[in-house]
Amino acid sequence: MSLTHAPAGAVRQGSLRELNLALVLGRIAAADRPPSRADLATATGLTRATVSAVVEDLLAGQLVSESDPAPRSGAGRPARGLVLADQGPAGLGLEVNVDYLAVCVVDLAGQVRHRTVHRADLRPVAPADALAQLVEMAGVARDDATGQGLTLVGAALAVPGLVDDAGLVRLAPNLGWRDVPVPALLAAHPPLVEQVPGVPVLVVDNEANLAALGELHSRPPGPSSFLHISGEVGIGAGIVLDGALFRGVRGWSGEIGHLPVHPEGRACRCGGQGCLEQYAGQEAIVAAAGLARAELPADTATARLAELAEAGDADALRALHDAGTALGVAVAGVVNLLDLDTVVLGGGYAALAPWLCPPVLAEIASRVLTAAWSPVTVRPSTLGAEAAAVGAAGSVVRRIVAQPAGWLARSG
Amino acid sequence: MSLTHAPAGAVRQGSLRELNLALVLGRIAAADRPPSRADLATATGLTRATVSAVVEDLLAGQLVSESDPAPRSGAGRPARGLVLADQGPAGLGLEVNVDYLAVCVVDLAGQVRHRTVHRADLRPVAPADALAQLVEMAGVARDDATGQGLTLVGAALAVPGLVDDAGLVRLAPNLGWRDVPVPALLAAHPPLVEQVPGVPVLVVDNEANLAALGELHSRPPGPSSFLHISGEVGIGAGIVLDGALFRGVRGWSGEIGHLPVHPEGRACRCGGQGCLEQYAGQEAIVAAAGLARAELPADTATARLAELAEAGDADALRALHDAGTALGVAVAGVVNLLDLDTVVLGGGYAALAPWLCPPVLAEIASRVLTAAWSPVTVRPSTLGAEAAAVGAAGSVVRRIVAQPAGWLARSG
DNA sequence: GCAAATAATTCAATGGCTGAACAAATAGCG
DNA sequence: CGCTATTTGTTCAGCCATTGAATTATTTGC
Known part of the structure; x- marks a missing residue:
């Protein structure tokens, strides 16, 4: 999804x-204080007349609303501030993970307006049943959103696995899913969202990708290019380049867990040898720390590790250091x-960041050619748990911001 | 450089x-046979009236010319084919490498219209002297181009090293350059190219990046996302994603030579350990093959290796296999x-591809998670030597194709 | 030689932006 | 308190590029 949408085909009067x-709405979304029409005119280079006309459309379409004037010193007629509307279109975020189902609603401004998490071990549950339960949760979320004046205009589902263009989950190893046709399974249920031109009704994507998108749009705005690593049982990465998620040729980018870090090392489930996952995956860390894994559900394993490390447990500290080195x-x-x-x-790495960051930084310092000129920041995610669900919902509303014309055409 | 140029700021009437x-010119450039105005209208979605008007501008600006009608069966008035002009704007490509200087001129259609290579060991030559010699060669090239009806509208210089945004060569290890202010040094000479809005007079970039761009625009058109690896003394990569070169945050992407392949392995010049360069760099292969390196200039070393491998020399074959495995x-x-x-x-790998490809493919097959669903092609470059110079010149004319308005404004 | 077919151009109508003039609303100053 | 300077936002004529239909141009096939 590119933020600056280049018209692919003919550019006609209406495209203008x-x-x-999109230009004006994007500015309003990016501003840190409510801009006036005059601010927008100088920022965009459009005339005030044009900005007024554009803003009128945006106001009529419930995409922005006028707020209290931003305080300003000096003479002159006071400005009317423009903010993203807290009513209007919103995105539905869905997530199926190994040990929970999550649903959330995010509004235009990126605020999470609804959130439900259902903790359960999903591995023994059939995909269709898991999705049915998710749909039920989504129904409640939609009613809540409607009550708040929001209209759901699209949904995105995060899955911990490989997803193809059509939404088919080819492989989600830790969930035990294989070739699950998510769109077909969801089509059996009544539709959850309103159809809007330019916004797909449902996008299915990798959890790591959507978590990275969530990070991209989190406040305060961070860099527009970064690597977001989700460390769970598997290790996935979302690659954000110039403000856009890079999905790769087939949409299967980010499999950082299978980067070879010891080419002749431990055998990996993927068929390769010495993959990162074997040294810095959750199971590897837990085993290295000497914790019996079977007794621990996935989400408490990292909490327990952090607890032990905090208490100074030598085994845990060594395990984390080694994992951090491999990750580095x-x-x-x-x-x-x-x-x-x-x-x-x-993901799970966020809570372990205090112990993982130092060895990662050490490896970067010694191995990155340009590290001397251009320091690399390594930091934990600002979004907490269920980052993928929030990122998923956010990806829907970002589409509205990037291409508001579709929504406006709908709401007349 | 994005092919579809999204307007960053205000979209006014003229932007249309x-x-x-750009849309129409891009179609003409991408077509494999000269399209008619009617073809362009259906392809772009514009009306024939608009296409005619647009084409008139392009014809007046010497960006396209009418060719013999493309053969067509059936009744009707015959179409007039449109092709990129073989007179008009052209790009100047420059390259400084370890053992040669190269200059070339590429026209709108991507044809190399002039080419000069001067072989010499550049390591003992001061940067200013090397650039002065390059300028002299470029002067000859410009005169040749002018004689052919071409106007040079921009230049790009390929350097085997790290270049920052301002064109400062921070480090070119194999050339022995460090903090060389190329634009300042070239400013001392009379200007080589005409100034055109939207086209920088001089771009300095990494050799691997520009070689990748050359590959991107070579005929027949290949994929729009690929990795181009230049194997010389160092190993650089140009990363092309969705038809655009990915330069990274500082413009220093592609340092694949310093990917760790044996984290506890041989020490590398960069300060790291087990970098790819130590196992698949030219010096490493030559040493592993048992060739005395001192006697061989860089460009004959690979030729000699290929010769030995062709003849079945066991040491050479083993060295290439090991290098290919590390590369893989x-x-x-x-x-x-x-x-x-x-x-x-x-680069040097092109000639060695017959022996490098098999082990690279073997590693991909066993280590890439998605290899089973999505086969990976590994092939030698189609451009020969001096690919970077051709890519550099091509990058200039691609700018004209992507933003023809600047050139048209100039030539009135 | 005429009809059918395809290519390209002409021209009034339309939509959206610009620029300048104007209206609205406030602070500062005597 | 009233006047002026200042800034915001709106109105309106003019302009520009696209559209769509009609027109002209040029060939094939019967």
Whole structure:
């Protein structure tokens, strides 16, 4: 999803308005204080007359609303501030993970307006049943959203696995899913969202990708290029380049868990040898720390590790240091390749960041050619748990912001 | 450089024509046979009236010319084919490398219209002297181009090293350059190219990046996302994603030579350990093959290797296999991360591809998670030597094609 | 030689932006 | 308290590029 939407085909008179609607709305979304029409005119280069006309359309379409004037010193007629509407279109975020189902609603401004999490071990549950339960949760979410004056205009589902263009989940190893036709299964249920031109009714995507998108749009705005690593049982990465998620040729980018860090090392489920996952995956860390894994559900394993590390447990500290070193080798490679200056540790890694960051930074310092000139930041994710669900919902509303014309055409 | 140029700021009436000029010109450039105005109308979605008007501008500006009608069966007035002009704007490509200087001129259609290579060991030559010699060669090239009816509208210089945004060569290890202010040094000479709005007079970029761009625009058109690896003394990669070169946050992407392939392995010049360069760099292969390196200039070393391998020399074959395996480990990591389906071996690797490809493919097959669903192609570069110079010149004319309005404004 | 077919151009109508003039609303100053 | 300077936002004529239909141009096939 590109933020600046380039018209692919013919550029006609109407495209002009479409592009300027997106331009103005994007400015309003990016501003840190409510801008006036005059501010927008100088920022965009449009005349005040045009901005007024564009804003009128946006107001009529419930995409922005006027707020209290931003305080200003000096003479002159006071400005009317413009903010993203807290009523109007909203995105539905869905997530199926190993040990929970999550649903949330995010409004235009990126605020989470509804959130439900249902904790349960999903591995023994059939995909259709899991999705049915998710739909039920989504129904409640929609009613809540409607009550708040929001209209759901699209949904995105995060899954911990490989998803193809059609929404088919090819493989979600930790969930035990294989070739699950999510769109077909969801089509059996009544529709959850309103159809809006330019916004797909349902997008199915990798959890790591959507978590990275959530990080991209979190406040305060961070860098526009970064690597977001979700460390769970598997290790996935979302690659954000120039403000857009890079999905790869087939949409299967980000499999950082299978970067070889010890080419002749431990065998991996993927068929390769010495994959990062075997050294920095949750199971590997837990085993190295000497914790019996069977007794621990996935989400409490990291909490327990953090607890032990906090208490100074030597085994836990060593396990985390070794995992961080392996992670650092992989990250150093990625940074050498892509020249990123920010790495975000998300998922289970977020809580372990205090112990993982130092060895990761050490590997970067010694292995990255350009580290001397361009320091690399490694930090935990700002979004907490269920980041993928929030990112999923956010990805829907970002589409509205990037192409408001579709929504406006709908609501007349 | 994005092919579809999204207007960053205000979209005014004139932008409309600018965008449609780019749209139509881009179609003409991408077509494999000269399209008629009617073809362009159906392809772009514009009306024939608009296409005629746009084409008139392009004809007046010497960007396209009418060709013999494309053969067509059936009744009706015959179409007039449109092709990119073989007179008009052209790009100047420059390259400084370890053992040669190269200059070339590429026209709108991507044809190389002039080419000069001067072989010499540039390591003992001061940067200012090397650039002065290059300028002299470029002067000859410009005169040749002018004689052919071409106007140079921009230049790009390829350097085997790290270049920052301002054109400062921070480090070119194999050339022995450090903090060389190329634009300042070239400013001392009379200008080589005409100034055109939207086209920088001089771009300095990494050799691997520009070689990748050359590959991107070579005929027949290949994939729009791929990894181009230049294997010389160092190993650099150009990463092309969705038809655009990915430069990274600082412009220092593609340092694949320093991907760790044996984290506890050989020490590398960069300060790291076990970098790919130590296992698949030219010096490493030559040493492993048992060739005395000192006697061989860089460009004959690979030729000699290929010769030996062709003859079945066991040491050479083993050295190439090991290098290919190391390369494969690194490439597998990249493919896992970026989900690319094409890897191009360029530079010194091109000639060694017959022996490098099999082990690279073997590593990909065993290490890439998605290899089973999405086969990865590994092939040698189609451009020969001096690919970077051709890519550099091509990058200039691609700007004209992407934003023709600037050139048209100039030539009135 | 005429009809059918395809290519390209002409021209009034339309939509959206610009620029300048105007209306609205406030602070500062005597 | 009233006047002026200042800034915001709106109105309106003019302009520009696209559209769509009608027109002209040029060939094939009967």
